[in-house]
Amino acid sequence: xxxxxxxxxxxxICTFLGLITLVSLYYYVKSDIPSxxxxxxxxxxxxxxxxxxxxxxxxxxxxxRRIPVTIEEIPKPLLDAFLATxxxxxxxxxxxxxxxxxxxxxxxxxxxxxxxxxxxxxxxLARNFFLTREKAYIRKVKEIFIALHIENVLSKDEIxxxxxxxxxxxxxxxxxxAAAQVYxxxxxxELNLAQMAMIAGLPKAPSALNPIRNPVRAKARRNxxxxxMLAEGYIxxxxxxxTKVEPITAxxxxxxxxxxxPYISEMVRAEMVAxxxxxxxxxxxxxxxxxxxxxxxxAAQTALVDNxxxxxxxxxxxxxxxxxxxxxxxxxPSESDILEKxxxxxxxxxxxxxAVMKVEEKSAQVLLKNGEHATLDWENLKWARKxxxxxxxxxxxxxxxxxxxxxxxxxxxxxxxxxxxLSQLPEPASALVSLDPNDGRIKAIVGGxxxxxxxxxxxxxAKRQVGSNIxxxxxxxxxxxxxxxxxxxxxAPINQWxxxxxxxWRPKNSPAVYNxxxxxxxxxxxxxxxxxxxxxxxxxxxxxxxxxLRFGFANSDINRSESLALGSASITPxxxxxxxxxxxxxxxxxxxxxxxxxxxxxxxxxxxxEPELACDNETIEPSKQPPSVTxxxxxxxxxxxxxxxxxxxxxIWGGGSWAHKTGWSGTGWRAQSLERRDLSGxxxxxxxxxxxxxxxxxxxxxxxxxxxxDNPGNPLGRSTYNSNLDxxxxxxxxxxxxxxxxxxxxYMKFALKDKPEAPIEPPEGxxxxxxxxxxxxxxxxxxxxxRFEYFTKGTSPTKYVLQQPVNVFEExxxxxxxxx
Numbered sequence: 001x002x003x004x005x006x007x008x009x010x011x012x013i014c015t016f017l018g019l020i021t022l023v024s025l026y027y028y029v030k031s032d033i034p035s036x037x038x039x040x041x042x043x044x045x046x047x048x049x050x051x052x053x054x055x056x057x058x059x060x061x062x063x064x065r066r067i068p069v070t071i072e073e074i075p076k077p078l079l080d081a082f083l084a085t086x087x088x089x090x091x092x093x094x095x096x097x098x099x100x101x102x103x104x105x106x107x108x109x110x111x112x113x114x115x116x117x118x119x120x121x122x123x124x125l126a127r128n129f130f131l132t133r134e135k136a137y138i139r140k141v142k143e144i145f146i147a148l149h150i151e152n153v154l155s156k157d158e159i160x161x162x163x164x165x166x167x168x169x170x171x172x173x174x175x176x177x178a179a180a181q182v183y184x185x186x187x188x189x190e191l192n193l194a195q196m197a198m199i200a201g202l203p204k205a206p207s208a209l210n211p212i213r214n215p216v217r218a219k220a221r222r223n224x225x226x227x228x229m230l231a232e233g234y235i236x237x238x239x240x241x242x243t244k245v246e247p248i249t250a251x252x253x254x255x256x257x258x259x260x261x262p263y264i265s266e267m268v269r270a271e272m273v274a275x276x277x278x279x280x281x282x283x284x285x286x287x288x289x290x291x292x293x294x295x296x297x298x299a300a301q302t303a304l305v306d307n308x309x310x311x312x313x314x315x316x317x318x319x320x321x322x323x324x325x326x327x328x329x330x331x332x333p334s335e336s337d338i339l340e341k342x343x344x345x346x347x348x349x350x351x352x353x354x355a356v357m358k359v360e361e362k363s364a365q366v367l368l369k370n371g372e373h374a375t376l377d378w379e380n381l382k383w384a385r386k387x388x389x390x391x392x393x394x395x396x397x398x399x400x401x402x403x404x405x406x407x408x409x410x411x412x413x414x415x416x417x418x419x420x421x422l423s424q425l426p427e428p429a430s431a432l433v434s435l436d437p438n439d440g441r442i443k444a445i446v447g448g449x450x451x452x453x454x455x456x457x458x459x460x461x462a463k464r465q466v467g468s469n470i471x472x473x474x475x476x477x478x479x480x481x482x483x484x485x486x487x488x489x490x491x492a493p494i495n496q497w498x499x500x501x502x503x504x505w506r507p508k509n510s511p512a513v514y515n516x517x518x519x520x521x522x523x524x525x526x527x528x529x530x531x532x533x534x535x536x537x538x539x540x541x542x543x544x545x546x547x548x549l550r551f552g553f554a555n556s557d558i559n560r561s562e563s564l565a566l567g568s569a570s571i572t573p574x575x576x577x578x579x580x581x582x583x584x585x586x587x588x589x590x591x592x593x594x595x596x597x598x599x600x601x602x603x604x605x606x607x608x609x610e611p612e613l614a615c616d617n618e619t620i621e622p623s624k625q626p627p628s629v630t631x632x633x634x635x636x637x638x639x640x641x642x643x644x645x646x647x648x649x650x651x652i653w654g655g656g657s658w659a660h661k662t663g664w665s666g667t668g669w670r671a672q673s674l675e676r677r678d679l680s681g682x683x684x685x686x687x688x689x690x691x692x693x694x695x696x697x698x699x700x701x702x703x704x705x706x707x708x709x710d711n712p713g714n715p716l717g718r719s720t721y722n723s724n725l726d727x728x729x730x731x732x733x734x735x736x737x738x739x740x741x742x743x744x745x746x747y748m749k750f751a752l753k754d755k756p757e758a759p760i761e762p763p764e765g766x767x768x769x770x771x772x773x774x775x776x777x778x779x780x781x782x783x784x785x786x787r788f789e790y791f792t793k794g795t796s797p798t799k800y801v802l803q804q805p806v807n808v809f810e811e812x813x814x815x816x817x818x819x820x
Contacts, residue, residue, distance in 0.1 A: 045174070046285030046601055050268045053596065056258035056294040059265035062282045065255070067177030068601075069188060071161040077193055078176065080234040081200035082164065085225045087121040088232050090160065095122040095151035096144050122147040124203075125163045169199060170206035170213075171252060183211060185253035193239070194246040197225040211250035219248055259294040261301070262451035263459065264442075267594055285601025291441045291594050291609075299750035300432050300444035304705070305349060307743035308426035308449055309413070311707070314719040314730060316387030316394065318424055320408035321345070324355055327406045332357075335367065342369040342409065349450040351411040351423060358406055361399050366412070366420070376400075376412075380421035382724040390717025396724040425449075429710045431458035431573045432743060434703040434751065437581035439611040440590035440632075443701065443751070445574070456710070459573045463557065464708060466576055467567035467736065468527045468667075469684030469693045470548075472583060472644050474565055475524050477547035478535040479640050479792075485521040485647055486776035486789050486797065489531050492516060496562075507533050507566060510685065519776055521789070525650035525666035527683060529566055536565040550635040551579035552589055567684060576695060577704040583648070583680070584697040584760065585614035587641040588632040638763040639792045645697075645760045646790060648680035652696075656773070657784035667737050671696060671745055676752065678759040681744075683736030688715040692734060694741035699758035701751060705740040766790050772801040 047062025083090055089097055097120050119127070126146035150159060169179040179199045180188050191199075198211055201221035211218035223244045230240040268288050272281040324341050325333055333341070338355050345353035347369065354374070358365040362378040384403045386394035397403050403422070404410065412420040426449055434443040447457030456462070475483075491514050496505045509529050515522075523531035536544050545558050548569070558569050571579075578592055591612055598607040612632035651666035668681040681696030690713060695704040708716065716734035730738045762768070771789045772779040778800040779786040 045283040048269075048272060048281055048284070048286040048288060050265045050288045050290060052259050052261070052290055052292050052294040052297065054294050055289075057256065058259050058261050058290065059257065059269075060255045061269050063172070064174045064283065065172050065178040065182055066165065066174045067181060068165050068175065068285075069161075069177045071157045073188065074161075074164065074176070075189055075191070075196065077234070078188060078191070078196040078200065079160070080232075081197050081225055081229055082121075082160075084228040084232040084234055085200050086124070086203065088228075090121050091156055093120060095147035096120060120147065121163050122150050122159055125159060125166065126150060128163075128166050167203050168206050169202045170210040181256065182253055183250040185256065192246075193226075193235070194222065194243050195249065197229070197243070198222045198248075198250065201225045211248050212252055215248040215250075218250075259297060261292065261297050262455075263447035263457050264290055264292055264297070264445050264594060266451070266455065266457065267445075267460070271595060272598075286606075287599040287601075287603075288595060289597040289599075291596050292444055296434070296751055297444045297446075300434060300446050300747050303743045303747035303750075304430050304432050304446045305449060306746065307705075307707070307740075308428060308430055309423060310730070310742065311428060311716070311734070311739060312424060312426040313383050314393075314722065315390060315427075315717065316719075317384035317403060317422070318387045320356075320404070320410050321353075321424075322409040323407055324409050325407040332406065338367055339369070339371060342367075345369060345409060346452075348425060348453050350413045351425060352414065352420070354410055354412050354420075356404050356406050356408045356410060359400050359404050361401070364400050364404050366410070368412070374412075374420050376404075376420060376422055380415070380419060383722065384422055385722060385724070390715060393720055393722070396722055425453075427709070428707055428716060429454075429458055429462075430705065430707045430740075430743065431462065432703065432705050432747065433459050433573045433577040434701060434747070435577050435581055435590075435592055436700065437584035437590065437697060437702040438614045438700065440578070440581070440592045441596075441611065442592055442594045444747070445594065454710070458706065458710075461572065462706070462710075463570040463572050464691045464706060464712070465568055465686045466571050466693060467684035467686040467691060468529075468532075469576060469580075469682055469695055469704075469736075470564070470567040470569055471524060471527060471532050472648060472682055473548050473551060473579065474532050474535055474539075474544060475520065475647065476583075476636060476640055476644050477539045477544045478520070479643055480547065480636065481539045481543070482795065483520060483535065483538070484776075484789075484791055484795050485519065485643055486771050486791070487520045488517045488776045489520065489523065489534050490516065491518040491523065491528050491531055494530050494533060505562070507562075517774075519773070521647045521650055522655060522664065524644075524647045524682075525654065526664065527651075527667045532565040533562055536562060550589070551582055553579060567686060573704050573706045576693070577702055580682075580695045580697065580704065581702045582635060583641050583645040584699060584702050585632075585641070586638040586760075586763065587634050587636040588612075588614035589635045590614060590632045637765075637792075639765045642760055642762055642766065643790060643792070645680045646762075648682055648696075649677075651683070652679055652681050653677065655787070660784045662773075662784060668694065668696065668741065670737060670741055671748075673745060674749060674752065676757055678757040679748075680760070681741075683741065685735040685737075689717065689734040689739070690715050692716060692736045692739040694736050694744045696744055696748070698752075699760050700755070701748070703744055703748060703751070705744045705747075707740045707743070762790060765793055767793055767796055769796050771797065775801050777801040 045064050046066045046068060047060045049060045050058045052058055165175040168174055171182050173179040173182040176199055177188060180186050180191055184191060184195055198218060201224065202209055208214065209218050209221045226240050226244050229235045230237065268290060272286065272288060324338065342353050342355060347353055353369040354366040356364055357367050364376040364381065366374050366376060368374060381400055381403055382397060385396050388394055411423045411425065413423040415421055429448055431448065432444065432446045435441065436443060445459050447459045448454055493514065494507050507529050518531065541560060541562065545560055548558050549555060553571060553575060557571055558564065574592060578590065581590055582588060593609050593611055596609050597605060600606055610628050612630045615631040617631050651668040652671045654663065654665040654669060656662040656664045667683040671679055671681055678698040679696055681694060684693030691706065691708040693706050716739055718733040719731050721731045722729060768788045768790050770779050770786050771777060772786055777797050780800060780802060
């Protein structure tokens with residue numbers, strides 16, 4: 001009885017002392033215990049994702065890969081794997097597991113080492129959010145108190161979901177959603193049991209047990225998880241025996257990109273960091289929707305890449321990338337050795353590395369870097385005459401042995417039919433920008449051949465001389481000063497003495513063909529240099545420069561010399577496309593944009609672009625005008641915009657009568673292949689073909705293409721006719737029409753597919769009268785010597801070239817003539 005009494009007293013004293021110790025410890029660490037209420041509204045660090053307009057993932061940016069999932073989205077076997085391994089009494093305890101603590105204490109007493117932490121999932125969550133991984137008693141005390149607090153604030157399911165979304169699982173994957181993607185390229189419900197067990201085994205040591213870094217240890221840890229699942233009754237012995245022998249299938253998977261468009265994704269990244277700061281932009285789970293449509297963007301990228309390869313092929317083959325072995329001095333290596341050598345080849349864009357194994361008369365056998373054997377037939381080799389300089393190419397090859405030798409490392413491209421064609425990394429650079437001229441939406445943008453090769457975005461960063469692409473703006477200034485499309489100027493050489501230099505400035509047409517008196521419409525369509533200079537002089541240099549500044553160009557880029565008329569101004573492709581859009585939209589300066597909407601991690605809209613529209617407030621009925629509509633500023637009259645656009649239509653379709661031998665072509669005649677009368681365009685070529693351009697549009701789309709070298713001053717050269725290729729090949733000096741326009745045509749062919757024609761309609765304030773083509777005066781004739789021309793009211797000619805009465809037939813054919 002006395003022993004029982006003393007034993008009871010001992011337990012009461014121990015309990016009392018334990019309570020005092022517990023309370024003392026609580027107050028000792030209370031000030032260091034954070035409020036766990038934040039877990040109610042916790043926002044996990046989630047990468048920023050960038051999407052196309054149609055919801056295709058373009059890229060994601062963030063220091064941590066995380067794909068948050070709800071408890072309902074997690075497969076039960078995966079939950080079972082984590083519970084069996086990390087905390088099998090999770091749903092029974094109050095945040096701490098007394099049995100686990102006793103077991104850990106016994107290990108400590110018996111070994112003197114802290115081998116077991118006795119941490120529950122709730123305690124691990126407390127440590128992951130609020131503490132460090134330091135093995136210290138005081139940290140464990142804090143962990144216990146925080147865990148108890150968490151259990152009072154959150155439900156068991158909420159705790160488990162937070163834990164599974166928070167934990168580090170290696171390779172920058174945080175949370176099970178990201179781990180499934182990183183290791184297997186799958187969603188959670190696509191994982192098999194072996195893969196789930198592998199992920200459940202990672203929290204113990206994400207680096208050491210990583211299946212990519214250490215597959216042997218990872219497999220052993222996976223089987224420990226499977227053993228725990230068997231012991232806890234989650235799986236049967238048969239399932240355990242079958243699963244534990246499965247091989248390791250994990251390897252690194254990047255983000256599942258739907259649309260590879262690195263230039264615009266980098267534009268978005270830079271803009272988001274500028275707006276929100278690095279930390280918030282990268283880790284707040286923003287979803288950013290861009291203005292580009294995935295299919296249109298892909299078409300733009302393909303058009304640009306194919307066009308650069310077309311240029312490179314007509315200038316000749318520059319030889320192999322490297323010599324892997326010399327067939328004359330050494331025996332061919334084994335296939336495995338060749339593949340080992342090819343590993344170091346940095347494949348860029350569509351280029352694939354390959355080794356030449358055997359060369360026959362009209363074909364070559366190659367081994368690709370991926371181990372595939374392929375045959376290069378003569379059709380895919382015969383283009384490769386030898387490159388000499390940018391201006392010279394050798395003879396057309398007659399046999400494959402004229403082109404390749406065994407042991408050479410070459411580049412290939414895969415064609416649509418599955419065959420491979422000999423290729424090489426193009427020397428020039430290029431950019432493409434496509435806008436909606438009505439609101440500034442960037443439909444597609446490409447900053448170069450390959451982002452891996454160069455992150456320099458030429459579409460928005462490269463200021464290059466625009467050549468004759470400046471002429472529509474020069475002519476617009478002339479229209480504003482009273483010139484008309486029927487005004488006659490003398491297309492003849494100019495010789496101007498420069499007293500300061502002691503030389504004469506002699507601007508020339510390119511080609512050096514002069515037509516004498518010529519109408520302004522035809523001069524713009526045929527890009528007559530001397531007419532552009534004469535117009536600049538007629539308007540005045542300063543007035544012309546001031547007019548150009550209206551189109552959004554920087555003052556510092558508009559040089560004040562007569563060379564401005566020939567395109568010496570340096571402008572980026574995006575700036576040029578923006579300025580040209582004014583002629584397509586009736587005279588408004590739109591503001592280009594590439595982000596349409598920014599959402600937070602919960603889908604709430606943080607930002608939505610409300611673009612300025614090409615409209616006039618006075619033309620919109622107040623009852624029909626949405627309150628959010630803002631009209632873009634008008635910078636030229638709608639009549640001026642239409643007249644320039646209509647003259648640029650002649651740059652594609654030409655004029656005159658071919659039947660009567662008076663027909664003429666504009667510099668952009670190749671765009672006739674699109675068979676659309678609603679298109680207007682302008683070529684641009686600088687001296688020595690250093691920069692080449694083509695800009696063209698209808699009412700709904702404006703696209704500019706530039707081709708040149710990154711190093712300013714390098715000419716694009718010329719190519720001679722290649723007898724091995726078809727008659728439709730491009731040859732001669734490179735120019736806007738030959739070098740840049742083909743990419744524009746290929747892109748527009750896709751962008752305009754199935755789209756109805758969208759001609760720019762003549763606005764009010766214009767009159768259409770028949771003029772004599774030779775003099776620009778009024779004409780009574782209704783034949784090939786005349787046409788209907790548009791004039792702003794009050795500017796049409798008042799005199800007839802011949803005083804003849806108007807007949808009924810002339811009035812009836814007006815509509816047909818206007819289709820010209």
